[in-house]
Amino acid sequence: MNLNWTDAFNNLVPSLLQGVVVVLQTTISSFLIAVVVGLLVAICRLTQLKIVKGFFATLVEIVRGTPLLVQLFYIYYVVPLILDNILKSMGNSSANIQFSAVAAGIAGLSINYGAYISEVFRSAILSIDDGQKESGLALGFTYYQVLWKIIIPQAFANSIPVLGNYLVMMIKDTSLLAIISVSELLLRTQTYASQTFETIESYTILAGVYLLLSLPLSQLMKLLEKKMKVLH
Amino acid sequence: MEEIMMSVKSISKSYGSNLVLKDVSMDIKKGEVVCIIGPSGSGKSTFLRCLNLLEIPTAGDIIFQDQSILNGKIKVNKYRQNVGMVFQGYYLFNLKKVIDNITMAPRSLNKKKKELAEKEACELLDKVGLLEKKDVYPSSLSGGQKQRVAIARALAMDPELLLFDEPTSALDPELVGEVLKVIKKLANDGMTMIVVTHEMGFARDVADRVIFMEGGYIVEQGTPKEIFENPQNLRTQEFLARIL
Ligand SMILES: Nc1ncnc2c1ncn2[C@@H]1O[C@H](COP(=O)(O)OP(=O)(O)OP(=O)(O)O)[C@@H](O)[C@H]1O
């Protein structure tokens, strides 16, 4: 076999480093939004109002029942078309809406992960002992104070291990953004490999970069998890 | 004449068709210690929880400091600041250090300054004998210590009345004493308290009045001497014979 590792390293790695920046930016923004979305959806689903409950439950099921890849396609290609049609029907014939690929990617990841994270928070909130709520109420806190100051912090702390897993998964899932032309790691590697035919080298390096991103994070999460155990 | 702090007027409570409190009335005077005894399922917890509106009675009225707390005119959360409660399961906030468990409510509800709240918390911890534990997390405490912190936490809001729902029932036998000692100390300090308990020795020792409940009724009440030495009602006699 005639492999050209030096060439691949020298030319691909600098481009991948730029890709890493894209991956990190996308992941961090999407994850933060997903956590906020997840928390709000979880709280909405815990209200007594049947309509609100049902609405968000349906939304979560739709998101969880369709693949992330399809969602990304839909947001990037289909949603602008729909908006165009709406605008046209309102008399704006020159409408030509387009999202930036990164924005569409962040939207897709946030919505998809938001749905899963809402389930995590929901069950974490439900698993907090009712006595926590009652002891807060008995001290004189209102229901919403109890929710935000006592129950949600504990539910959040209990969710950290699962959230950590989702964070690592999300880093890897950014590779799906290649399909909507975000120049993350996979797209850069594809481009390079197709130009140089250094296929084996390129994709091996790519896999290595993903490992370098996710392994330290996984370790960090394990450490954090151990720290949290002390509180129980 | 002693001042009546709370007056419970014929309250009832039902869950669906299940009537668990039946026309229960009692007064509690300032500084009085009342112990409630009775078999499991007799409605003791439900009664106690009605007093701080964790349960809403389905009939009757409760007058606290000359005001009805059931007519919808009071703010329930404000009212509860006057009535502390200690639960069987402690329910400390496990993400917070002991001292922060105690200062949380005064700081956030009474807008007390951190230094003042902590100074008062230290005094309370000293009172329950746990000052040296102020900077640890609840998970490292024994059950008895947790319950003493829970008592300090309730006291931090400076309540007029303190409710205890079987404060020692979840504890290993060797830890019961330290918690009862703290409650006894509060009684000596003049704290007004209603204590649901299975500790008959404690009730006899500390209570000004003992109430025996069964089947959702107050069957009999009187001084510890009257209840424990000369119970009038047959059911009180049977209950005491069974557990003593
Ligand atoms: N939230 C509820 N919903 C329905 N029934 C309830 C509820 N809470 C209590 N009950 C019922 O009310 C009755 C009285 O319960 P309560 O907890 O007040 O008894 P208790 O005297 O405190 O008993 P224990 O000594 O076991 O604590 C029981 O039959 C119980 O099943």
Ligand SMILES: [Mg+2]
């Ligand atoms: Mg009970």
